[in-house]
Amino acid sequence: MHRVVLVGCGSMADGWLEAIQSTPRLKASVSVVGLVDLDVNRAKDLAGRFGLATAICGSSLDAVIEAAKPDMLFDVVVPPARAQVVKTGLWAGCHVLSEKPMAMSLEEGRELIAAAKQAGRIHAIIQNRRYIPGIRRLRRAIEEGLVGEITAVHADFFVGAHFGGFREEMDHVLLLDMSIHTMDAARFVIGTKPLAVYCHETNPKGSWYRHGAAANAIFEFDGGAVFTYRGSWCAEGANTSWESRWRIVGSKGTILWDGADEFQAGHAGEPDSLLRKRVPVPVPDVADASQTNGHASVIAAFVDAVETGAPPETISSDNINSLAMVLAAVKSAETGVRVTISD
Numbered sequence: 001m002h003r004v005v006l007v008g009c010g011s012m013a014d015g016w017l018e019a020i021q022s023t024p025r026l027k028a029s030v031s032v033v034g035l036v037d038l039d040v041n042r043a044k045d046l047a048g049r050f051g052l053a054t055a056i057c058g059s060s061l062d063a064v065i066e067a068a069k070p071d072m073l074f075d076v077v078v079p080p081a082r083a084q085v086v087k088t089g090l091w092a093g094c095h096v097l098s099e100k101p102m103a104m105s106l107e108e109g110r111e112l113i114a115a116a117k118q119a120g121r122i123h124a125i126i127q128n129r130r131y132i133p134g135i136r137r138l139r140r141a142i143e144e145g146l147v148g149e150i151t152a153v154h155a156d157f158f159v160g161a162h163f164g165g166f167r168e169e170m171d172h173v174l175l176l177d178m179s180i181h182t183m184d185a186a187r188f189v190i191g192t193k194p195l196a197v198y199c200h201e202t203n204p205k206g207s208w209y210r211h212g213a214a215a216n217a218i219f220e221f222d223g224g225a226v227f228t229y230r231g232s233w234c235a236e237g238a239n240t241s242w243e244s245r246w247r248i249v250g251s252k253g254t255i256l257w258d259g260a261d262e263f264q265a266g267h268a269g270e271p272d273s274l275l276r277k278r279v280p281v282p283v284p285d286v287a288d289a290s291q292t293n294g295h296a297s298v299i300a301a302f303v304d305a306v307e308t309g310a311p312p313e314t315i316s317s318d319n320i321n322s323l324a325m326v327l328a329a330v331k332s333a334e335t336g337v338r339v340t341i342s343d
Contacts, residue, residue, distance in 0.1 A: 002303065005034035005068055005094070007061055007085050008076035009046040012099060016074055016126075017050045019295035026296060029303055034068035036061050061085060065092045072306065075099060083108050090119040097124050097302045100180055101323050102316050109320045116316065124302050124312045125319040129181040130188050131297035134243060134257055136286040138189045144284060146265060147250030150225045153190055155182050155244040157231035162208065172212040172330050174233050175201065179215065179329070182229060182244050184322035189248070192222040194325050196340045201333035207234040217329045229329075255283060 006013060020026045034056045035043040043057040058064045065073075065088070073089030075082060075098040083103060089096045096116070102125045103109035116123035129135065142150055157178070167173055187194060199217040207213045214232035221227060231244075241259025248255040253267040269277040291297050298314060305312035324341050332339040 001031050002029055002072050002306070003033045003068065003070040004030055004072045004074055005036060005061075005064055005070040005089075006032055006074040006076060007036040007089075008078070008081075008099075009035055009037035009039075009042045010076070013046055013076045014049075015295050016076060016299070017046070017052075019293075019299055021050065023293070023296040023300065025300055026303070030072075030299070033070060034058070034064040036064050061088050062092075065089075065094070070094055072097070079104055083112060086112050086123060087115050090115050090121050090123065093119070093121070095122045095302070095306045097126055097299065098316075100125055100127060100184075101176075101326065102319050103323060106320065106324060106327060109316065109323055113317050113320065122302070122305055122312065123316040124298075124305065125314045125316060126295065126298045127181070127184050127314045127319065127322070128294040128298050129185050129243065130313065131291055131294050131301075132243065133286050133292040134246075134259065134261075134263075135185050135189065136288075136292055137263065137283055138246065138248060138255065138257060139191075140284050140287055141255055141265070142189060142191065142248065142250075146253070146281065146283065147248060147255055147267070148252030150190055150223075150248065150250050152225060152247075152249040153186055153227045154247040154249075155186060155227070155229050156240055156246075157182055157229070157242075157244040158235035158238065158240045159233060159242060160236040160239060161233050168209050170209075170211065172201065172333065173209050174213055174215050174231050175199075175326055175330050175333065176212075178233065179217075179229060179231060180322055180326045182231070183219075183325040183329075184319070185243075186219075186227045186229070187322055187325065190221050190223075190225050190227065192225065194219050194221055194227075194321065194328075194341050196220045196338055197325065197328045197332050198338040199329040199332040204232065204234055206236075209234060212333070215329065215333065217332070219325065253281065 037043040073094040213234040219227040243259040246257040256264040263283040266278040269279040
């Protein structure tokens with residue numbers, strides 16, 4: 001039974017605890033023995049709502065770690081607090097699973113990767129959007145060559161989200177707070193390394209955000225594939241899925257995914273005047289249903305990695321490439337020029 005201290009008891013923590021308590025595999029292998037928040041009453045309230053009567057609640061991470069003796073730390077704090085929380089957990093001998101983004105900068109991300117290596121512990125990121133059926137189906141279809149070699153991937157994200165609170169005051173709100181989900185998923189689907197990006201960012205008329213509620217980005221990938229991201233958090237009247245609407249173009253055909261349950265794929269058939277007729281082809285189902293449960297699947301993969309020693313899919317040393325995509329897009333938006341991601 002792994003002993004876990006969860007740090008950061010705001011609304012995001014509910015999703016983590018619900019995943020643990022609703023998944024037999026996790027419920028049998030993970031015990032939340034400590035809850036930490038700057039507001040200790042928030043930690044106590046979380047413990048009460050999830051029946052964690054024996055969990056040690058406190059506002060000092062060091063003190064709760066000392067009392068609870070965990071071997072894992074779940075980091076659900078706000079991004080500016082992340083680096084110190086992760087380092088504290090690693091130095092205390094814990095394997096650490098963090099919320100996204102993994103760091104506030106690439107330099108900070110590299111420091112966390114180095115700290116995990118020095119501590120001999122795993123640090124991974126809960127990129128839960130990788131672990132949904134649609135993204136897994138896209139990846140399997142590409143791996144099996146359903147539409148040949150990938151030449152382009154297009155994702156459209158248009159959601160009129162009225163959060164209130166801190167998001168409405170953020171700089172680069174769409175890029176920094178949301179786009180990493182789609183960018184990480186695109187990197188996973190394409191399967192190669194992002195090389196460069198040009199991004200144009202706006203805050204459209206009628207936006208209820210202070211800055212950067214919309215963005216258009218063009219990414220170049222190793223191997224020649226291009227990924228375009230078109231997004232807005234203030235587009236009303238025709239919302240896409242939270243997972244975006246996708247078009248995958250390959251050398252043999254195209255896959256469409258609406259971001260929910262609808263898939264279409266087609267090859268070119270016999271000529272029909274100027275255009276060739278479309279020949280529908282089936283999109284394969286997911287290979288492993290256990291990898292399609294969002295938070296629960298990421299946490300389970302993390303536990304498996306701790307127990308086997310094999311690196312998890314979302315280990316920080318790989319996930320920093322998704323962070324680099326976001327930060328390069330921000331830099332391009334600020335400077336108005338194409339940015340090489342390796343820089």
